[in-house]
Amino acid sequence: MPELPDVETVARRLRRTVAGRHITGVRVLSPATIHSPHPRRFIRELSGRTVHMVDRRGKYLLIRLSGARTLIVHLRMTGDFELVPHAAPVHPHTRVILRFGRADLRFTDQRRFGHMDLAPSEAEFGPVAELGLEPLGASFTPGRWRALLRGRRGTIKSLLLRQDLIAGIGNIYADEILWQARLHPARPAHRMRQAEVGRLYRSIRRVLRRAVTHLSRYGRPVGRFLEVRGERDIACPRCGHPIAVARIAGRTTYYCPNCQR
Ligand SMILES: [Zn+2]
Numbered sequence: 482m483p484e485l486p487d488v489e490t491v492a493r494r495l496r497r498t499v500a501g502r503h504i505t506g507v508r509v510l511s512p513a514t515i516h517s518p519h520p521r522r523f524i525r526e527l528s529g530r531t532v533h534m535v536d537r538r539g540k541y542l543l544i545r546l547s548g549a550r551t552l553i554v555h556l557r558m559t560g561d562f563e564l565v566p567h568a569a570p571v572h573p574h575t576r577v578i579l580r581f582g583r584a585d586l587r588f589t590d591q592r593r594f595g596h597m598d599l600a601p602s603e604a605e606f607g608p609v610a611e612l613g614l615e616p617l618g619a620s621f622t623p624g625r626w627r628a629l630l631r632g633r634r635g636t637i638k639s640l641l642l643r644q645d646l647i648a649g650i651g652n653i654y655a656d657e658i659l660w661q662a663r664l665h666p667a668r669p670a671h672r673m674r675q676a677e678v679g680r681l682y683r684s685i686r687r688v689l690r691r692a693v694t695h696l697s698r699y700g701r702p703v704g705r706f707l708e709v710r711g712e713r714d715i716a717c718p719r720c721g722h723p724i725a726v727a728r729i730a731g732r733t734t735y736y737c738p739n740c741q742r
Contacts, residue, residue: 482557482558482651483556483557483560484540484653484654485539485648485649485650485654485689485692485693486702487556487696488537488539488541488556489617489696490693490696490697491542491556491561491562492535492536492537493697495586496534496535498564498586499544499564499579500534500535501532503529503530503581504531504532504579505581505582506578507523507524508524508580509523509576511576511590513593514576514577514588514590514593514595514596514597515577515596515597516596516597517599523597526550527546527550527599530546530548530550531546532544532545532546538603538609538612539609539615539644539648539649540555540649540651541555541609542554543603549601549602550599550601551599551606552597553597553599553603553606554596555595555597555608556595557590557595557596558595559574559590559591560589560595561588562586562587562588563589564584564585564587565585566583566585572589574589574591575587576589612644612648613643613644613645613648614629614646615648617686623682626678626682627675629647630670630671630673630678631671632671633670634669634670635670635730636666636669636670636729636730637664637667637668637670637681638656638659638666638667638729638730638734639729639731641655642732647685650689652733652734653707653710654688654689654704655734656706656734657710658684659681659736660719660736660741661684661687661688661704662680662683662684663740663741663742664680664681664741665741665742666729667729668742688704691704692704705718706718706735710735711735717739717740719740720737720739722740
């Protein structure tokens with residue numbers, strides 16, 4: 482499931498390859514991928530526009546177009562974009578094709594959970610407008626983070642996953658962030674000490690920043706815990722204690738019971 486670093490990497494790739502280019506044609510192979518407007522209108526409204534910029538908000542891709550339209554894409558489980566020559570054979574998992582002259586930007590999605598919406602802007606698109614703080618953005622400050630956590634009775638893990646509080650973190654990076662911050666995922670947020678809140682803040686920024694850099698440079702994620710997470714009978718990369726697996730915040734959670742308190 483793509484999380485912030487994965488989506489940011491796709492946004493940067495699209496920015497390099499299609500920003501400034503003109504959409505000369507649109508094909509919708511899977512109408513279910515288009516949530517709004519109706520696929521016929523989607524095709525009509527998208528054709529002929531120019532890609533101004535490609536941004537990201539939380540786990541959403543924002544493809545900003547000429548004429549005050551934004552194509553909002555959620556990759557969900559298996560969504561991805563590939564830029565190929567227009568003549569290249571169409572892969573069976575291709576759902577939508579944006580044609581840029583002699584090149585195609587093809588949206589492939591094996592599991593079909595990914596979706597697209599065309600809206601005037603993200604401010605007028607509820608799911609994006611309601612997102613919480615952007616963890617790599619300038620508005621995510623230690624003070625706002627502290628204020629956000631004040632009085633919250635949920636576990637720290639469940640708060641990290643709440644897109645309306647902080648946007649873009651999913652199950653895997655939440656585990657990495659908590660491991661790096663040496664915090665137990667089931668701790669109630671309001672019981673954290675001041676120093677721990679600061680440690681968590683720094684861990685969020687560091688983990689996501691490093692993941693973005695590594696993914697866009699080397700094409701694979703990075704994280705000491707991430708690299709072992711999910712395997713059987715693993716030892717904590719920091720202290721050697723066996724890693725525990727539990728269901729926390731409704732999600733399979735990996736953590737070290739010895740050095741995460
Ligand atoms: Zn440990």
